[in-house]
Amino acid sequence: MRAKNSEWLTHEYFRTYRIANAVDTIMRDPFAYLRELEGLTVDDGIIDFLPHWQKDSALHKFIRFIADDIFMDDSHGPSRVPYGPDPVHPQWILPADLAMMNYGIIDEPLFFIPDDPSGGVPVNHPEGDGNTDPYFVQNACYHYLERLPLLQVYEDLMARIADEVFFVMFTNRRALASLNKFLSMYLDGFSPEYFTEEDKELTKLFAGEGELKRVRPPIWARRAVFYRDRGRCTGCRVNLSGLIDTFDVANYDHMIPLARGGLNDVTNLQLLCERCNKRKGDRIHIPSNHYRRWY
Incomplete structure (x- = not known):
């Protein structure tokens, strides 16, 4: 580590x-x-x-x-x-x-x-x-x-x-989504019953077979994703920096949904506005490849 x-x-x-x-x-x-x-x-x-x-x-x-x-x-x-x-x-x-x-x-x-x-x-x-x-x-x-x-x-x-x-x-959302999609193949359908006695503690991480529990992203992860995505929805590019709570957890979307074998990992997050987040739901969409220029 x-x-x-x-x-x-x-x-x-x-x-x-x-x-x-x-x-x-x-x-x-x-x-x-x-x-x-x-x-x-x-x-x-x-x-x-x-x-x-x-x-x-x-x-x-x-x-x-x-x-x-x-x-x-x-x-x-x-x-x-x-x-x-x-x-x-x-x-x-x-x-x-x-x-x-x-x-x-x-x-x-x-x-x-x-x-x-x-x-x-x-x-x-x-x-x-x-x-x-x-x-x-x-x-x-x-x-x-x-x-x-x-x-x-x-x-x-x-x-x-x-x-x-x-x-x-870290700025390449599509590469990150591809990595998480690859890993999801091994998690999807993975049952906690497979764990040995040594790994039994890991069963607490699961909501069900092949699905991890939804756990609130820590502030360091939300901050990293917010600044990487320049405070804008990666879907419609609306400015989210004026929100009362800049790091509102509702705006942090799992690119590979937990229900599809996604991980609670900073590389699996993207910034979405409420409308785009609801529209995406638990489906896997190819992340946007639009990035704001430095100048």
Whole structure:
């Protein structure tokens, strides 16, 4: 779980748009990536998404999953960066170590890519055509990256990257709705009876089979959505900032309704006026892609 130390974010933009683009691409057609997404959804993976109004939102969780996969792909090569004072014969490191140094998480690399096969044991990777590294390099990189998620420094890296990509993607309501629609497939029809004794407490979250209880969005979630949507109904664009209660809970609509497997998650909210909210009801509508210009 991420710990919020400040309302301010220092943005380093390390692979931010590459990861955001990967998240958006997958959410546009998740069925084409079901095999890749198994690690997120199998073995009751949906349980991590169920608790109401987590600041570690569904999007944060999904970003970390995709970012980790991208870093793991570096084990095949040729993703590497030079390190050291000698520009002619540098040592080589993986982007994960460079990222951790950029964020100030570590002071020096934890791993150097080997330049000789000493101790290398071939694995079932085919010999490359020049676009992949030799076996012994792939082995060494893979085993390092396989162990890296066990370290706190890597968890800290994923938290920083998730915050940065979230900052970029939170304005994209259609991508957020696609993510929540994908997750709703696993929640829809999910019965609390499936829970093990260890997870029985989670039954309190449900109103019925496949439907979470309606829980009032906390002020931080309403504030985030209100300012993201610029205080206007995303349907008809009427100005809602003049209301007596700017953060009136009635104006916060679940893009994927709870009755359709939607989550009580900040990424599943949009700002609607009373008329548009009533018109939408418990149906799934594609969110508006109209956004107010900055200037």
